[in-house]
Amino acid sequence: xxxxxxxxxxxxxxxxxxxxxxxxxxxxxxxxxxxxxxxxxxxxxxxxxxxxxxxxxxxxxxxxxxxxxxxxxxxxxxxxxxxxxxxxxxxxxxxxxxxxxxxxxxxxxxxxxxxxxxxxxxxxxxxxxxxxxxxxxxxxxxxxxxxxxxxxxxxxxxxxxxxxxxxxxxxxxxxxxxxxxxxxxxxxxxxxxxxxxxxxxxxxxxxxxxxxxxxxxxxxxxxxxxxxxxxxxxxxxxxxxxxxxxxxxxxxxxxxxxxxxxxxxxxxxxxxxxxxxxxxxxxxxxxxxxxxxxxxxxxxxxxxxxxxxxxxxxxxxxxxxxxxxxxxxxxxxxxxxxxxxxxxxxxxxxxxxxxxxxxxxxxxxxxxxxxxxxxxxxxxxxxxxxxxxx
Numbered sequence: 001x002x003x004x005x006x007x008x009x010x011x012x013x014x015x016x017x018x019x020x021x022x023x024x025x026x027x028x029x030x031x032x033x034x035x036x037x038x039x040x041x042x043x044x045x046x047x048x049x050x051x052x053x054x055x056x057x058x059x060x061x062x063x064x065x066x067x068x069x070x071x072x073x074x075x076x077x078x079x080x081x082x083x084x085x086x087x088x089x090x091x092x093x094x095x096x097x098x099x100x101x102x103x104x105x106x107x108x109x110x111x112x113x114x115x116x117x118x119x120x121x122x123x124x125x126x127x128x129x130x131x132x133x134x135x136x137x138x139x140x141x142x143x144x145x146x147x148x149x150x151x152x153x154x155x156x157x158x159x160x161x162x163x164x165x166x167x168x169x170x171x172x173x174x175x176x177x178x179x180x181x182x183x184x185x186x187x188x189x190x191x192x193x194x195x196x197x198x199x200x201x202x203x204x205x206x207x208x209x210x211x212x213x214x215x216x217x218x219x220x221x222x223x224x225x226x227x228x229x230x231x232x233x234x235x236x237x238x239x240x241x242x243x244x245x246x247x248x249x250x251x252x253x254x255x256x257x258x259x260x261x262x263x264x265x266x267x268x269x270x271x272x273x274x275x276x277x278x279x280x281x282x283x284x285x286x287x288x289x290x291x292x293x294x295x296x297x298x299x300x301x302x303x304x305x306x307x308x309x310x311x312x313x314x315x316x317x318x319x320x321x322x323x324x325x326x327x328x329x330x331x332x333x334x335x336x337x338x339x340x341x342x343x344x345x346x347x348x349x350x351x352x353x354x355x356x357x358x359x360x361x362x363x364x365x366x367x368x369x370x371x372x373x374x375x376x377x378x379x380x381x382x383x384x385x386x387x388x389x390x
Contacts, residue, residue, distance in 0.1 A: 006319070009051040009311040016054035016091055016287045017310075019043050019061040021261075022303055026296040034296055035303070040075065041082035046300070048086025050307045054287060055088050056135075058096040059126035065100060076132065083133075091137060091287045092183075092247055093130025095123045098143030098191065106145040108165035109158040109196060120165060124172050131178045137247045137286075138173075139219045140166070141185040146192035158196050163209060170212040183219035183246040188228040190259050199228055200235040204242055217246030221291060222275070223253035223261055226268075233275045240282055248279070250310070251292035261292045263306050265313035273386060276314060277321035288314060320385055327385070333378050 025033035097107035107119035188198035265272035294306035345357035384390035
């Protein structure tokens, strides 16, 4: 840790972790737990120790799926006390529609209407819980809404079922006056072979077809977009441009692998740099949520190292972005490649006169093609900054 503390988290950074992240037992499809379970208050205490601002949860991270009303109320009371003593807030809540066997064929898109109805009931109760704890964002990840074989249903039927469910939940949100922003989270595959709405762009296309599009945005996740081999920052930029970046999940991932949920910036620091630079430059004011896990080799001291590392890397990259923007050579290169020529007719806002002027203009294609675009130099300066030699 830097001696001057400049890489230490502060509340204004809005760093949050899911209870499922620091509470992960280290299970994987081939191995059982390597860490003992922590209670919800113990997870909050851990986050308070490492300096996080907030904690997020699935409904069953906090309240077991078969808890009685009395058990639920006691768990919530204990959790609230833990948040208060650690000065931890709850900015986001979500619902687990993927773990229980009842969801083996999906939740909102399942063929069984009883499953679809139960998924709505479970989600409404999760919204009640999130609202009680002060959450302002509610994330929907359709973890098993997908297929192994397309023979099970027509894909457009699945889209309509998903739309109907989201519309229903928007009405519930309005009726209860919760004021939630509903954030849809995409993923291309895992735990099913093919998930409906596999990328952020798919959800951005769905949202305008909803009854209440103003309530609904997206929650892009680094690992999920990179699993599809996509540039995550580009998807985030499109969501931001659409006014739909309601939340964001930060971690790291190698393309073509299973969902790794690695420590933020640990595998692809250059990609993480462009993302942090974008979020800071556009003034994103939401939580910086880390949806990742410590290595399976770690004990809970290692989990703390993991959580501190996520936040520290973000702050280092934020500083690097400020250095990049202030670099004189970079500024000169950007000025060169973005230089405008006064003689060119405006080609941004259409008018009949502007179109006539543009059609009548003679472009010197040979001269344009000879203009230098020193992107190799620009990228190497970026590398120098990231490696700390500039």
